[in-house]
Amino acid sequence: MDSQIRQDKKVIDLKARFSANKDHYSGDSDDEQLWITEAKQGSQAAFYQLYEKYHRRIYALCWRMLADKDSAEDVCQEVFVVLWQKINNFRGESKFSTWLHSVATNVVLGHLRKHKNWLQRVFSIEEQGAGVQDPSVSLTDDSTLTLLDQHIARLPERARLVFVLFAVEGYRHEEIATMLTMAVGSSKSQYHRARSLLKESLIANGFVSIEEEINHE
């Protein structure tokens, strides 16, 4: 139990460092403040500047949560359309990038709910077990993705969402539980499940071949 807590703490420390890097990168500059103000007044040119600055980051979030290029592109567009409509709600109480990420997360989850409802109506698919993939299944040949991203994409949906939101986006399990309408315990267990599956998948795909290495030695 203690070792588990230590492991989680390490992850959180790494996330904090990661977030610090992101914040350094996305600090609300004077230019950005100006773009936000002008976009609130209806300037599409200013809004385009915000899009230029953030769309790659939002696309990355969409891609990791949806694990599908086309859907990620569509939803990324939707995020910016929603942003245009809701930008007046941004009151500067948090960093713009933080607020934008929360908007994006909500849009992605909304998209997933709509999509899942439709799928469930048509095919009566149950998520449990349906998304688990054989770790030995070959990865996507998208060379623009890191190997880890390719493995994340192969996680079952709930585990993937929790993993991305917790480990990459830095949300707390309490927040994730609210967003995904699940118990905090479920969020934690999905996270651990994702971590185990990732390690298993990484090992199976050559990232790690401990036994082989040991045998070779």
Added chain:
Amino acid sequence: MSKYIPQEEIISDKAMSDKALAEQVATLPVEMTPERDLWSGIERAINHKNQELTINKQRKLLMPSAWAASIALVILMSWVTFSPSINEESAPVLVETQEKNGVTQGQLVNFMQQNFKKQKQTLLASYGQPTVDKLPAAMQQELTQLSDARASIRKALLTDENNADLLNLLDFTQQQELKLLQQLYRQYQVI
């Protein structure tokens, strides 16, 4: 792009393996570049939403006006239908009911004629006694034609005073003349 987890970290125990995974997560790129241009679609959607917003605003503004217009129309229609007016005061009713009242046809024609003159006077007085010669020529001609028609019918009634159709026609002509005068003087109130 991706880095291999140092084997020492993975081999040692499960905790190290988790750490290695966490380090890998920390190296994930913050940004990814979409393949297609997303802005054009966003721009289209934004413009469409803006248009929808404008239309909705206009609708919101129009709704009270539309309601007001509808209410005014209903009131006007009710007033026209139920109130005594120039159109209803005279003849079809008079012509239809004259026999019941024991009035002779000759008396009726005179009554209609007097009634018409009175209405015309009242109407012209309400517009400040305008003169017909200030109306456009075409209008003057139309009024003359109606007046001539009225005179012809009256003449015919002198020889056939029991003709109900002629009486109705006289009434109709009188009403048309009054209506036309009303319209003309409303339209040319400057006269």
